[in-house]
Amino acid sequence: MSAMLTPDVCIVGGGSAGLVVAAGAAQLGLDVVLIERGLMGGDCLNYGCVPSKALIAAARAAQAQRSGAIFGIAPVEPTVDFGKVMDHVAGVIASIAPNDSVERFEKLGVRVLREEARFTGRTELQAGGHRIRSKRIVLATGSRPTLPPVPGLADVPHFTNETIFANRVLPSHLLVLGGGPIGLEMAQAFRRLGARVTVLEAATCLAKDDSELSAIVVARLRGEGVTLHEKTKVARIERTAGGIAAVLEPGGRIEGSHLLVATGRVPTVDGLDLEKAGVAHDKRGITVDESLRTSNRNVWAIGDCNGRYAFTHMAGHEASLFIRGALFRAPARLDPxxxxxxxxxxxxxxxxxxxxxxxxxxxxxxxxxxxxxxxxxxxxxxxxxxxxxxxxxxxxxxxxxxxxxxxxxxxxxxxxxxxxxxxxxxxxxxxxxxxxxxxxxxxxxxxxxxxxxxxxxxxxxxxxxxxxxxxxxx
CATH class of the missing domain: 3.30.390.30 (FAD/NAD-linked reductase, C-terminal dimerisation domain)
Known part of the structure; x- marks a missing residue:
């Protein structure tokens, strides 16, 4: 068993929020421990913002070849090498990864532990063979995709945002469960890259946005050939000889070659033993006040894990609020x-x-x-x-x-x-x-x-x- 580590700040999670805190605290001269059980850079770099926007950029380039007629340029149907498209996506991730790497943060003076962390007390954590005690513990464990309770879904092959960017085969017909931002971004991108795409949404697409504005986006997707079924309930998912099928209520059936589930995310808090630290939480995430402090005054929760705002830019903003409030002891409250x-x-x-x-x-x-x-x-x-x-x-x-x-x-x-x-x-x-x-x-x-x-x-x-x-x- 290693000796007890007693850093000024201990951070659990090496995604956007945790890395901002780690870099800031280390550059302020504090002793910092960062614990990350998965990939450095978290969801944004590896499964979210970066790969999705790289794929969207490739899809935009393909669509430009179809859209020249209005400028007097003969349109052509692009030849898409999907494997090379995904090489482009991987290359973008690789070009950004050094900014989030263990090596960079160790050079900043951060001690990085590639372990799974769990609380053993109000101010103590266990990470592999290391015990860590700190007066300031920051939870930045992010979120993960959630599967809706659709019968048969768990039994068929399907993509989420965590797996679709490893796929190197262009679907012939992609079914997308969910008409939110992730679902529609991917639907349009895959359609532009040559796939047939059908979106199944139980309510209305982009329901959290202004309906007058979202209607403009929905109209464009339909104009490009994306099939959108709104207010459509999926009764069950079945495996077929050629892929999968969505059976609808009260009737109907849509078959596809691949399935993408984009129906939301849940905070990642499993395995932390939050109860041992007296940190309150529920299905929405870790409970925090407007200064992002939990029910344990020595613990803060920032980024997706607190269930407030699942955006990378808000993760970074909340990290800056922690630095301002907890380290400089200046007023720092989240303004919705x-x-x-x-x-x-x-x-x-x-x-x-x-x-x-x-x-x-x-x-x-x-x-x-x-x-x-x-x-x-x-x-x-x-x-x-x-x-x-x-x-x-x-x-x-x-x-x-x-x-x-x-x-x-x-x-x-x-x-x-x-x-x-x-x-x-x-x-x-x-x-x-x-x-x-x-x-x-x-x-x-x-x-x-x-x-x-x-x-x-x-x-x-x-x-x-x-x-x-x-x-x-x-």
Whole structure:
């Protein structure tokens, strides 16, 4: 048995959240132990954001070959070498992996233990042959895919996001269970790469997003040949000679060659023995307060494992809150009003703050909804990317409550609205900045400026201007 380790900070989990804490604490001169039982970099690097966006980029390149007619360029059906596509995906992961590697963190002074951790007391952990005692323990164990309770599903071969990027055979017909962000991103990507794709969604696709914006994305996917079945319940999954079949309620059957399950994720807390540390948790994750502290004052939970926000950027943000609050002892509280997210379909879909539905539920008629279409943006017209909408929610005093965008590069364009919410800027600030022309970024200014249209060009203002026009030149 090794001697007791007594670091200033002990982190369980080497994904996005844990690595940010480890790097920050080590560079501040603290003694840091990081425990990771799986792959460094966690879900984002190995199974999530990085491989999915690499696959989407390849699919976009394939789709571009089909879409040249509008520019006077003869369209062609691309020849897709799916094995090489997956080589590209693996290469992107490999190029980023050194940033998250054991070697890099050991050079920063972090002691990395490749073990499974479990609590043995309120401030003690066991990891392999190591005992660790620390006054500051950070749980950053992430989340994993969950399977819905569909009869037969567990008995047939299927993909999740943790396995699909190891596949090197293009499905002839991919069935996707789940019409959320992961399901639709993968559905469009595989369709563009040449697979037939059918999505089965029990409710409505992208149900957590603004319905006016999500409808733009859904229409594009249908236009590209993705078959979407919404409000469709799967009674059971069966194995067939050629693959799998989804049997529907109250009737119907859809057969495919492969199955992707994209119906959600659950926090990873198994094997931690949280009870021995007095850390409260439930099926939604580890319970934390707004400073991300658990029921044990010596333990914090950040990232997906606390069940708050399953986004990589929020994992990093929560890690920074831990550093600010626990290490610098400065005020650090999680603000749900500034949380953004994006779905990387084409067109993209991004949101920050309240959408129209939630704003009206909270404030009633005391909200103004501002819209600006991509069809009214000259840059979008030049690139023939006019399917899209900027939708901003403000109150009667000009305070920005939220914004959503469906359109090209929405994940980039939402950032001005992220700044507006985090900086508590008023709509006038967004209406008065000067963007370069022609850019998609002008949509922010135009949408914000529409807040003043009714007042600026209304009868009272017109009367005032006519009166001023009769006065001598000033």
């Amino acid at each position: 009003g500034i949380v953004p997210w994006a779905t990387y379909t084409d067109p993209e879909l991004a949101q920050v703050g309240l959408n129209e539905r939630d704003a009206r539920a909270r404030y009633g008629d005391a909200v103004k909804v501002l819209r600006w279409t991509f069809a009214d943006n000259e840059r979008a017209q030049t690139e023939r990317e006019t399917d899209g909408l900027v939708k901003v929610i403000a109150d009667r005093r000009g305070r920005v409550l939220g914004a959503g965008i469906a359109g090209p590069h929405a994940g980039e364009l939402i950032q001005s609205w992220c700044l507006a919410l985090s900086g508590r800027l008023r709509i006038s600030t967004l209406a008065s900045f000067v963007p370069p022309y022609p850019t998609l970024g002008e949509t922010a200014k135009r949408a914000a400026g529409s807040y003043y249209t009714e007042t600026l060009f209304g009868p009272r203002t017109r009367l005032l201007v006519r009166f001023l026009a009769r006065l001598p030149v000033w």
